[in-house]
Amino acid sequence: MFTIPLGENARLSPLEPLHAQEFLDHMDRARPNVDPWIPWAARSTDLASATATLQSYADKQAADTGRIYGIWLDGTLVAGVMFTRFDGPAGMCEIGCWAEEAAQGRGLVTRACRELVDWAFGERGMTRVEWWVAPGNTRSIEVARRLGMTREGVLRKRYPYRGTRQDSEVWSVLADEWPPAAEVAPASAFASADKTELDRLMAACLGAFTNTDGTAPRLDAIREVFIPQGLIIAHTGNGNEPFVYDLDTFIEPRAKMLTDGTLTEFSEWEVSERTEIFHSIAHRSSEYRKSGFRNGEWFEGAGRKTTQYIRTPAGWRMTSMTWEDF
Numbered sequence: 001m002f003t004i005p006l007g008e009n010a011r012l013s014p015l016e017p018l019h020a021q022e023f024l025d026h027m028d029r030a031r032p033n034v035d036p037w038i039p040w041a042a043r044s045t046d047l048a049s050a051t052a053t054l055q056s057y058a059d060k061q062a063a064d065t066g067r068i069y070g071i072w073l074d075g076t077l078v079a080g081v082m083f084t085r086f087d088g089p090a091g092m093c094e095i096g097c098w099a100e101e102a103a104q105g106r107g108l109v110t111r112a113c114r115e116l117v118d119w120a121f122g123e124r125g126m127t128r129v130e131w132w133v134a135p136g137n138t139r140s141i142e143v144a145r146r147l148g149m150t151r152e153g154v155l156r157k158r159y160p161y162r163g164t165r166q167d168s169e170v171w172s173v174l175a176d177e178w179p180p181a182a183e184v185a186p187a188s189a190f191a192s193a194d195k196t197e198l199d200r201l202m203a204a205c206l207g208a209f210t211n212t213d214g215t216a217p218r219l220d221a222i223r224e225v226f227i228p229q230g231l232i233i234a235h236t237g238n239g240n241e242p243f244v245y246d247l248d249t250f251i252e253p254r255a256k257m258l259t260d261g262t263l264t265e266f267s268e269w270e271v272s273e274r275t276e277i278f279h280s281i282a283h284r285s286s287e288y289r290k291s292g293f294r295n296g297e298w299f300e301g302a303g304r305k306t307t308q309y310i311r312t313p314a315g316w317r318m319t320s321m322t323w324e325d326f
Helices: 017-034 047-063 108-122 138-146 187-191 193-207 220-225 247-259
Strands: 004-007 010-014 067-073 076-087 092-099 128-133 150-161 164-174 226-234 243-246 263-278 281-294 297-312 315-325
Touching: 004 108, 010 108, 017 047, 017 067, 017 076, 017 092, 047 067, 047 076, 067 108, 076 108, 092 108, 092 138, 108 128, 108 138, 128 138, 138 164, 138 263, 193 220, 193 263, 193 281, 193 297, 193 315, 220 226, 220 247, 226 247, 243 247, 247 263
Parallel strands: 092 128, 226 315
Antiparallel strands: 004 010, 010 067, 067 076, 076 092, 128 164, 150 164, 226 243, 263 281, 281 297, 297 315
C-alpha cells in the first residue's frame, strides 16, 4: 500500500474494506459535518454498511471507474478524498472530499486533492477534472478555488436530499490549466511552521472580503495580518501611476462597497503561489481569482500579487502587498 506524506504528521493512503471499523469510527465523528454533502455518510452507520461503502469503491477501482483514499493525522483517520467518477476513455473524472472537525483548517484536504489531480493529469492523461458541490458547502467550494478550478455554473434542483431537491455547482480544471509541479510547493514545505503561518495570513487577508451566502466581510482582519505601517499598492499598468494606500485608505471604501450592495456574493482566492523565506523576512508571489456581483452584474477576474512579510515579536505579519489585475 502506498503512502504519501502530507506534512503535520499526516499521510494519504488508499482506504480499503479492511479499514471498515476505523472508517465507521471516523464517520461517527464526521457525520454531523459531512452528512448533508456525502450521500454514503448517512448510510455508513454500522460495520456492515461501512464495509459495503468501502467495498463499493474497491469494486470501482477494479473497474477503473472510481477510487477512495483516507487521510490519517497522527495515526487517526480524519478525512478523505475520492474519485467519485473516473472515465479513462473519455479523459474525464470527478473528485470530492470530506473531513471531520479535527482535520479542518489544516490544508490537508487541499494537499491530498492536489495529489489526485496531479495523478489524473500526469499519470492517466486526463483532460478534465470536475468538482461537483452543493452551493452551501463553503468548505468544499474553497478547496475547489484553492485548486485553481473554474466555476462553470449551477445545475438547479439536480438531486433530492431528505425530501428537498438540491442544486449542484460544477467546477473544473483542465490539463492545460494545471500548474506544473515546480509551481506547487512539495509536501515537505507544508511541514514548516513558518510556511503554515504565512499561508494562514494570506487566507485571512483574502477571506476578509468574502460576503457570499450572507457572510459579513471582516475587513478588520486586514489590520490583524499587516503591521500598522503596512502599504497596499494597486498597479494599474498602461503607464499610469500606481495607487498607494495605507491600511485606513484601503479598508474604508472597500468596506462600503461590500456592505452597501455594490459588491455581493464576492470572494477572492489564490490559485497558485510561490513563497520564499529568508530567516525573518519572506516574499510570496501569487496568482488569484475573484468573482461576485457588481451592481447586480456577475463578473469574474484574475490577477497577480506580491506580498512581503517580516517576523515580529507577535509573529509573522505582512508589510506590503502589490497587485495588478490581468
